[in-house]
Amino acid sequence: MGTGTAISVFVIIISVGVHQYNPFLIPTLLGKGLGYTRVAHRLFTDAFDKATNYLYTNTGIDLRYEREDEFYSKQKPEFQSPAKMHKSYAKLLLTKQELKQYDGTEGSKGLYVAILGSVFDVSAGKDHYGPGCSYHFFTGIDGSRAFVSGDFSETGLTDDLSGLSNKDIKGLWKWVEFYKNDYKYVGKVIGKFYDSKGRKTRDLEDFYSRLKEAEKEEALEDNEKKKYPPCNVEWKKDKGTRVWCTPNSGGISRHWAGVPRKLHEPGTKNSRCACVEPKTAVEDPNLNEYPGCNPGSDSCWIKDSDKK
Numbered sequence: 448m449g450t451g452t453a454i455s456v457f458v459i460i461i462s463v464g465v466h467q468y469n470p471f472l473i474p475t476l477l478g479k480g481l482g483y484t485r486v487a488h489r490l491f492t493d494a495f496d497k498a499t500n501y502l503y504t505n506t507g508i509d510l511r512y513e514r515e516d517e518f519y520s521k522q523k524p525e526f527q528s529p530a531k532m533h534k535s536y537a538k539l540l541l542t543k544q545e546l547k548q549y550d551g552t553e554g555s556k557g558l559y560v561a562i563l564g565s566v567f568d569v570s571a572g573k574d575h576y577g578p579g580c581s582y583h584f585f586t587g588i589d590g591s592r593a594f595v596s597g598d599f600s601e602t603g604l605t606d607d608l609s610g611l612s613n614k615d616i617k618g619l620w621k622w623v624e625f626y627k628n629d630y631k632y633v634g635k636v637i638g639k640f641y642d643s644k645g646r647k648t649r650d651l652e653d654f655y656s657r658l659k660e661a662e663k664e665e666a667l668e669d670n671e672k673k674k675y676p677p678c679n680v681e682w683k684k685d686k687g688t689r690v691w692c693t694p695n696s697g698g699i700s701r702h703w704a705g706v707p708r709k710l711h712e713p714g715t716k717n718s719r720c721a722c723v724e725p726k727t728a729v730e731d732p733n734l735n736e737y738p739g740c741n742p743g744s745d746s747c748w749i750k751d752s753d754k755k
Protein backbone atom coordinates (compact mmCIF):
# COMPACT_ATOMS: atom_id res chain seq x y z
CA MET A 448 0.00 0.00 0.00
CA GLY A 449 1.42 3.44 -0.93
CA THR A 450 1.86 6.27 1.59
CA GLY A 451 -1.06 8.23 0.04
CA THR A 452 -3.45 5.31 0.39
CA ALA A 453 -2.20 4.61 3.90
CA ILE A 454 -2.85 8.24 4.93
CA SER A 455 -6.42 8.16 3.54
CA VAL A 456 -7.00 4.91 5.35
CA PHE A 457 -5.79 6.42 8.63
CA VAL A 458 -8.09 9.42 8.14
CA ILE A 459 -11.05 7.07 7.72
CA ILE A 460 -10.10 5.22 10.89
CA ILE A 461 -9.79 8.42 12.92
CA SER A 462 -13.11 9.79 11.70
CA VAL A 463 -14.80 6.52 12.54
CA GLY A 464 -13.02 6.11 15.86
CA VAL A 465 -15.27 8.72 17.49
CA HIS A 466 -18.28 6.60 16.65
CA GLN A 467 -16.82 3.46 18.06
CA TYR A 468 -19.90 2.62 20.12
CA ASN A 469 -21.89 2.31 16.94
CA PRO A 470 -19.57 1.18 14.18
CA PHE A 471 -22.39 1.12 11.67
CA LEU A 472 -23.55 4.69 12.23
CA ILE A 473 -21.47 6.37 9.52
CA PRO A 474 -22.01 3.80 6.80
CA THR A 475 -25.72 3.61 7.58
CA LEU A 476 -26.27 7.39 7.58
CA LEU A 477 -24.19 7.87 4.47
CA GLY A 478 -25.85 4.91 2.86
CA LYS A 479 -29.33 6.28 3.66
CA GLY A 480 -28.31 9.63 2.22
CA LEU A 481 -27.18 7.96 -0.93
CA GLY A 482 -30.05 5.53 -1.00
CA TYR A 483 -27.64 2.59 -1.03
CA THR A 484 -27.53 1.52 2.61
CA ARG A 485 -26.21 -1.98 2.09
CA VAL A 486 -23.69 -1.09 -0.58
CA ALA A 487 -22.37 1.86 1.42
CA HIS A 488 -22.28 -0.27 4.54
CA ARG A 489 -20.26 -2.94 2.80
CA LEU A 490 -17.85 -0.51 1.20
CA PHE A 491 -17.19 1.25 4.48
CA THR A 492 -16.93 -1.77 6.72
CA ASP A 493 -14.59 -3.44 4.22
CA ALA A 494 -12.46 -0.30 4.18
CA PHE A 495 -12.34 -0.25 8.02
CA ASP A 496 -11.47 -3.88 7.99
CA LYS A 497 -8.63 -3.39 5.54
CA ALA A 498 -7.42 -0.37 7.50
CA THR A 499 -7.39 -2.16 10.85
CA ASN A 500 -5.70 -5.19 9.34
CA TYR A 501 -3.14 -2.91 7.67
CA LEU A 502 -2.44 -1.15 10.95
CA TYR A 503 -2.18 -4.41 12.85
CA THR A 504 0.10 -6.03 10.26
CA ASN A 505 2.40 -3.07 9.87
CA THR A 506 2.43 -1.40 13.26
CA GLY A 507 0.93 -3.89 15.70
CA ILE A 508 -1.72 -1.27 16.66
CA ASP A 509 -5.10 -2.82 17.33
CA LEU A 510 -7.95 -0.36 17.20
CA ARG A 511 -10.66 -2.07 19.08
CA TYR A 512 -11.43 -5.38 20.73
CA GLU A 513 -14.57 -6.67 22.27
CA ARG A 514 -15.67 -9.75 24.14
CA GLU A 515 -17.72 -12.04 21.95
CA ASP A 516 -21.05 -11.68 23.80
CA GLU A 517 -20.80 -7.87 24.03
CA PHE A 518 -19.79 -7.74 20.41
CA TYR A 519 -22.78 -9.66 19.09
CA SER A 520 -25.29 -7.99 21.41
CA LYS A 521 -24.33 -4.57 19.99
CA GLN A 522 -24.77 -5.54 16.38
CA LYS A 523 -27.88 -4.94 14.34
CA PRO A 524 -29.88 -8.19 14.03
CA GLU A 525 -28.66 -8.85 10.50
CA PHE A 526 -25.05 -8.81 11.72
CA GLN A 527 -25.61 -10.84 14.89
CA SER A 528 -24.02 -14.03 13.62
CA PRO A 529 -20.42 -15.20 13.31
CA ALA A 530 -20.90 -15.64 9.58
CA LYS A 531 -21.52 -11.90 9.21
CA MET A 532 -18.91 -10.96 11.82
CA HIS A 533 -16.20 -10.51 9.23
CA LYS A 534 -18.14 -7.59 7.79
CA SER A 535 -17.30 -5.53 10.85
CA TYR A 536 -14.02 -3.84 11.65
CA ALA A 537 -14.25 -4.70 15.34
CA LYS A 538 -12.08 -7.59 16.50
CA LEU A 539 -12.99 -10.39 18.83
CA LEU A 540 -11.47 -11.17 22.18
CA LEU A 541 -12.03 -14.87 22.78
CA THR A 542 -11.43 -17.02 25.84
CA LYS A 543 -9.89 -20.45 25.19
CA GLN A 544 -13.31 -22.01 25.77
CA GLU A 545 -14.92 -19.71 23.21
CA LEU A 546 -12.16 -20.38 20.70
CA LYS A 547 -12.89 -24.10 20.97
CA GLN A 548 -16.28 -23.44 19.39
CA TYR A 549 -14.55 -22.52 16.11
CA ASP A 550 -13.21 -25.92 15.07
CA GLY A 551 -15.34 -26.32 11.96
CA THR A 552 -17.24 -29.36 13.24
CA GLU A 553 -20.98 -29.52 12.69
CA GLY A 554 -22.76 -26.80 14.65
CA SER A 555 -19.52 -24.93 15.37
CA LYS A 556 -19.33 -21.16 14.89
CA GLY A 557 -16.58 -21.15 12.27
CA LEU A 558 -13.08 -22.38 11.47
CA TYR A 559 -10.36 -20.51 13.38
CA VAL A 560 -6.68 -21.14 14.09
CA ALA A 561 -4.83 -19.19 16.78
CA ILE A 562 -1.10 -18.64 16.83
CA LEU A 563 0.80 -16.49 19.31
CA GLY A 564 -2.57 -15.38 20.67
CA SER A 565 -3.77 -14.02 17.31
CA VAL A 566 -6.85 -15.64 15.81
CA PHE A 567 -7.27 -16.19 12.07
CA ASP A 568 -10.29 -17.31 10.10
CA VAL A 569 -9.00 -20.24 8.04
CA SER A 570 -12.28 -21.12 6.34
CA ALA A 571 -10.60 -20.27 3.01
CA GLY A 572 -8.25 -23.22 3.72
CA LYS A 573 -10.95 -25.65 4.82
CA ASP A 574 -9.31 -28.40 2.74
CA HIS A 575 -6.36 -28.28 5.16
CA TYR A 576 -8.20 -27.46 8.38
CA GLY A 577 -11.71 -28.85 8.06
CA PRO A 578 -12.78 -31.95 10.06
CA GLY A 579 -10.90 -35.02 8.81
CA CYS A 580 -8.23 -32.90 7.04
CA SER A 581 -4.47 -33.03 7.72
CA TYR A 582 -4.24 -29.91 9.88
CA HIS A 583 -7.62 -30.00 11.62
CA PHE A 584 -5.83 -30.38 14.98
CA PHE A 585 -4.74 -26.71 14.82
CA THR A 586 -8.33 -25.42 14.81
CA GLY A 587 -10.12 -23.95 17.82
CA ILE A 588 -6.89 -23.73 19.82
CA ASP A 589 -3.59 -21.90 20.07
CA GLY A 590 -1.08 -24.69 19.36
CA SER A 591 1.83 -22.31 18.71
CA ARG A 592 4.53 -24.66 19.95
CA ALA A 593 3.57 -27.44 17.52
CA PHE A 594 4.25 -25.16 14.54
CA VAL A 595 7.96 -25.52 15.27
CA SER A 596 8.18 -28.73 17.28
CA GLY A 597 6.12 -30.79 14.83
CA ASP A 598 4.61 -32.53 17.89
CA PHE A 599 0.91 -32.62 17.04
CA SER A 600 -0.10 -34.70 20.08
CA GLU A 601 -2.52 -33.27 22.63
CA THR A 602 0.37 -32.21 24.88
CA GLY A 603 2.39 -30.91 21.94
CA LEU A 604 -0.43 -28.64 20.77
CA THR A 605 0.14 -25.95 23.39
CA ASP A 606 0.87 -22.24 23.60
CA ASP A 607 3.74 -22.93 26.03
CA LEU A 608 6.92 -21.73 24.33
CA SER A 609 9.36 -22.48 27.17
CA GLY A 610 12.69 -23.95 26.13
CA LEU A 611 12.36 -23.09 22.43
CA SER A 612 15.54 -21.96 20.68
CA ASN A 613 15.90 -18.58 18.97
CA LYS A 614 15.66 -20.41 15.65
CA ASP A 615 12.31 -21.88 16.76
CA ILE A 616 11.13 -18.40 17.78
CA LYS A 617 12.01 -17.13 14.29
CA GLY A 618 10.32 -20.19 12.75
CA LEU A 619 7.15 -19.54 14.74
CA TRP A 620 7.16 -15.89 13.65
CA LYS A 621 7.32 -17.02 10.02
CA TRP A 622 4.13 -18.98 10.59
CA VAL A 623 2.49 -15.91 12.17
CA GLU A 624 3.45 -13.93 9.07
CA PHE A 625 2.09 -16.69 6.87
CA TYR A 626 -1.31 -16.50 8.60
CA LYS A 627 -1.31 -12.69 8.47
CA ASN A 628 -0.68 -12.81 4.73
CA ASP A 629 -2.92 -15.71 3.76
CA TYR A 630 -5.85 -15.56 6.14
CA LYS A 631 -8.14 -13.07 7.72
CA TYR A 632 -7.15 -11.81 11.17
CA VAL A 633 -10.18 -11.85 13.48
CA GLY A 634 -8.96 -11.17 17.00
CA LYS A 635 -7.08 -12.35 20.06
CA VAL A 636 -7.22 -15.14 22.60
CA ILE A 637 -7.29 -14.13 26.24
CA GLY A 638 -4.64 -15.97 28.23
CA LYS A 639 -0.99 -16.55 27.49
CA PHE A 640 -0.29 -13.64 25.11
CA TYR A 641 -3.14 -11.17 25.72
CA ASP A 642 -4.95 -10.18 28.90
CA SER A 643 -8.70 -9.82 29.31
CA LYS A 644 -8.55 -6.29 27.84
CA GLY A 645 -6.58 -7.45 24.81
CA ARG A 646 -3.30 -5.97 26.02
CA LYS A 647 0.01 -7.71 25.37
CA THR A 648 1.18 -9.88 28.26
CA ARG A 649 4.74 -10.20 29.56
CA ASP A 650 4.99 -13.50 27.65
CA LEU A 651 4.31 -11.75 24.36
CA GLU A 652 6.80 -8.96 25.19
CA ASP A 653 9.37 -11.69 25.97
CA PHE A 654 8.60 -13.36 22.66
CA TYR A 655 9.28 -10.11 20.77
CA SER A 656 12.61 -9.61 22.61
CA ARG A 657 13.62 -13.16 21.68
CA LEU A 658 12.56 -12.49 18.10
CA LYS A 659 14.85 -9.43 17.94
CA GLU A 660 17.75 -11.54 19.25
CA ALA A 661 16.94 -14.28 16.73
CA GLU A 662 16.89 -11.76 13.88
CA LYS A 663 20.28 -10.36 14.93
CA GLU A 664 21.72 -13.88 15.07
CA GLU A 665 20.28 -14.67 11.68
CA ALA A 666 21.84 -11.50 10.19
CA LEU A 667 25.24 -12.50 11.62
CA GLU A 668 24.86 -16.01 10.21
CA ASP A 669 23.90 -14.60 6.81
CA ASN A 670 27.01 -12.42 6.82
CA GLU A 671 29.15 -15.38 7.76
CA LYS A 672 27.58 -17.46 5.01
CA LYS A 673 28.39 -14.75 2.49
CA LYS A 674 31.99 -14.68 3.68
CA TYR A 675 32.30 -18.46 3.88
CA PRO A 676 29.62 -20.05 1.66
CA PRO A 677 28.63 -23.61 2.66
CA CYS A 678 29.94 -26.51 0.51
CA ASN A 679 27.82 -28.95 -1.47
CA VAL A 680 27.60 -32.27 0.36
CA GLU A 681 26.80 -35.82 -0.78
CA TRP A 682 26.99 -39.18 0.93
CA LYS A 683 27.57 -42.58 -0.67
CA LYS A 684 27.26 -45.83 1.23
CA ASP A 685 30.51 -47.31 -0.07
CA LYS A 686 32.60 -44.12 -0.31
CA GLY A 687 31.41 -41.86 2.56
CA THR A 688 30.92 -38.09 2.40
CA ARG A 689 32.11 -35.77 -0.36
CA VAL A 690 32.21 -31.99 0.05
CA TRP A 691 32.83 -29.73 -2.93
CA CYS A 692 32.58 -26.13 -4.02
CA THR A 693 30.80 -24.50 -6.96
CA PRO A 694 30.05 -20.79 -7.62
CA ASN A 695 26.51 -21.33 -6.24
CA SER A 696 27.12 -23.71 -3.34
CA GLY A 697 25.24 -22.89 -0.15
CA GLY A 698 22.85 -20.76 -2.21
CA ILE A 699 25.46 -17.95 -2.34
CA SER A 700 26.13 -16.77 -5.90
CA ARG A 701 29.69 -15.57 -6.43
CA HIS A 702 32.30 -15.34 -9.16
CA TRP A 703 34.57 -17.92 -7.51
CA ALA A 704 34.02 -21.53 -6.41
CA GLY A 705 36.67 -21.85 -3.68
CA VAL A 706 38.16 -24.83 -1.91
CA PRO A 707 36.53 -26.83 0.92
CA ARG A 708 37.78 -26.16 4.45
CA LYS A 709 36.56 -27.28 7.84
CA LEU A 710 35.34 -24.08 9.55
CA HIS A 711 35.34 -24.18 13.34
CA GLU A 712 32.53 -22.13 14.96
CA PRO A 713 34.27 -20.12 17.71
CA GLY A 714 33.02 -20.77 21.25
CA THR A 715 31.49 -24.12 20.28
CA LYS A 716 32.66 -27.64 19.40
CA ASN A 717 30.84 -27.39 16.08
CA SER A 718 32.26 -27.05 12.62
CA ARG A 719 30.93 -27.02 9.08
CA CYS A 720 32.32 -27.18 5.58
CA ALA A 721 33.01 -23.76 4.05
CA CYS A 722 34.13 -22.78 0.55
CA VAL A 723 36.95 -20.30 0.74
CA GLU A 724 39.16 -18.48 -1.71
CA PRO A 725 42.60 -20.16 -1.47
CA LYS A 726 44.34 -17.00 -0.20
CA THR A 727 41.81 -16.56 2.70
CA ALA A 728 42.19 -20.22 3.57
CA VAL A 729 45.61 -19.65 5.09
CA GLU A 730 44.72 -16.43 6.97
CA ASP A 731 41.93 -17.56 9.29
CA PRO A 732 42.94 -19.85 12.22
CA ASN A 733 39.37 -21.24 12.36
CA LEU A 734 39.82 -22.81 8.92
CA ASN A 735 41.44 -26.24 8.63
CA GLU A 736 42.31 -28.39 5.66
CA TYR A 737 40.59 -31.78 5.40
CA PRO A 738 43.12 -34.55 6.09
CA GLY A 739 44.09 -36.47 2.98
CA CYS A 740 42.68 -33.83 0.62
CA ASN A 741 44.80 -31.76 -1.72
CA PRO A 742 44.56 -28.14 -0.32
CA GLY A 743 44.05 -26.77 -3.86
CA SER A 744 41.28 -29.23 -4.83
CA ASP A 745 37.66 -28.04 -5.08
CA SER A 746 36.39 -31.45 -3.89
CA CYS A 747 37.29 -33.65 -0.89
CA TRP A 748 36.16 -37.06 0.36
CA ILE A 749 36.03 -36.93 4.14
CA LYS A 750 36.01 -39.58 6.84
CA ASP A 751 33.10 -39.62 9.30
CA SER A 752 35.57 -38.93 12.14
CA ASP A 753 36.72 -35.70 10.39
CA LYS A 754 33.20 -34.33 9.93
CA LYS A 755 32.58 -32.96 13.46
Ligand code: HEM
Pocket residue numbers: 572574575582593594595596597598
Ligand atom coordinates in the same frame (compact mmCIF):
# COMPACT_ATOMS: atom_id res chain seq x y z
C1 HEM B 1 6.56 -28.86 11.87
C2 HEM B 1 6.05 -29.54 10.87
C3 HEM B 1 4.90 -29.07 10.02
C4 HEM B 1 3.95 -28.11 10.27
C5 HEM B 1 3.78 -27.25 11.51
C6 HEM B 1 3.09 -28.05 9.11
C7 HEM B 1 2.01 -27.20 8.99
C8 HEM B 1 1.26 -27.07 7.85
C9 HEM B 1 0.12 -26.20 7.73
C10 HEM B 1 -0.41 -25.31 8.83
C11 HEM B 1 -0.36 -26.33 6.48
C12 HEM B 1 -1.56 -25.61 5.90
C13 HEM B 1 -1.07 -24.35 5.24
C14 HEM B 1 -2.19 -23.49 4.70
O1 HEM B 1 -3.00 -22.98 5.48
O2 HEM B 1 -2.20 -23.28 3.46
C15 HEM B 1 0.46 -27.28 5.79
C16 HEM B 1 0.28 -27.71 4.48
C17 HEM B 1 1.01 -28.72 3.92
N1 HEM B 1 1.98 -29.46 4.49
FE1 HEM B 1 2.70 -29.23 6.34
N2 HEM B 1 3.52 -28.96 8.19
C18 HEM B 1 4.62 -29.61 8.70
C19 HEM B 1 5.34 -30.60 8.11
C20 HEM B 1 5.08 -31.10 6.86
C21 HEM B 1 5.83 -32.16 6.25
C22 HEM B 1 7.00 -32.90 6.90
C23 HEM B 1 5.28 -32.37 5.04
C24 HEM B 1 5.65 -33.35 3.97
C25 HEM B 1 6.10 -34.55 4.18
C26 HEM B 1 4.19 -31.42 4.87
C27 HEM B 1 3.41 -31.32 3.76
C28 HEM B 1 2.44 -30.38 3.59
C29 HEM B 1 1.70 -30.22 2.35
C30 HEM B 1 1.90 -31.06 1.07
C31 HEM B 1 0.81 -29.18 2.55
C32 HEM B 1 -0.17 -28.65 1.56
C33 HEM B 1 -1.33 -29.54 1.59
C34 HEM B 1 -2.20 -29.37 0.40
O3 HEM B 1 -1.89 -28.53 -0.45
O4 HEM B 1 -3.21 -30.02 0.41
N3 HEM B 1 4.11 -30.69 6.01
N4 HEM B 1 1.45 -27.71 6.65
